[in-house]
Amino acid sequence: MKRFVYIITDRNRKNLHVGMCTDLLKTLKFYGEMPTLFFDSAQQLNRLVYFEEINTEEQAMDRFKQVSTYTRMQKEKMIRPVNPDWVDLTIGLKHESGQKVRPSVFAGRPSIMPARRAVTF
Template identity: 30%
Template sequence: MGERVYYVYILASKIGGTLYIGVTNDLIRRVAEHKSEIIESFTEKYDVARLVYFEQFNDPENAIKREKRLKKWNRAWKIRLIGQHNPNWDDLYPGIAGPQ
């Protein structure tokens, strides 16, 4: 069995828009769930479905710690983090999901 991978991710409604931070062990599936809006949630209510940032971890404890830390950050820090890695706030989902 391969090593489990965990992701902390940030979704945005648009450039500089509403942000959502989450953690998952299946980034493609989880973002697809957000995009499909099948579950009534914060992301569905505010149309937050653009994957603008993610980090990869080898264990759930560190991923959850990082998620909690990012959630406590002020908005300016989160925006700076996204801008450093994804200056145009492009949706990264098509690049990780492959051909649909």
């Protein structure tokens, strides 16, 4: 069974939390449902910025222990080559797994779209 070692952060990139799981999407959903589990609501962990897929449980546990001991600078050096803009990787995971991805803000909501009217003289 495959395991994932991941790094998740808050919107201000103030905290970097390392974790390990078997189902990454389920774990991220849990973080969303329990926003104050590790920190207060202002520091909600909701942005997946890095993950590794590892084949065996022993290798995953060794890698998790190794990454957990890293300093912040070492974790940032891991993240930057694969995710230089620190974007949330959850959307890509949902797309790959076939889950429905949230549409854009203006799609299907005509009340928000700016109205364009023809000007006649």
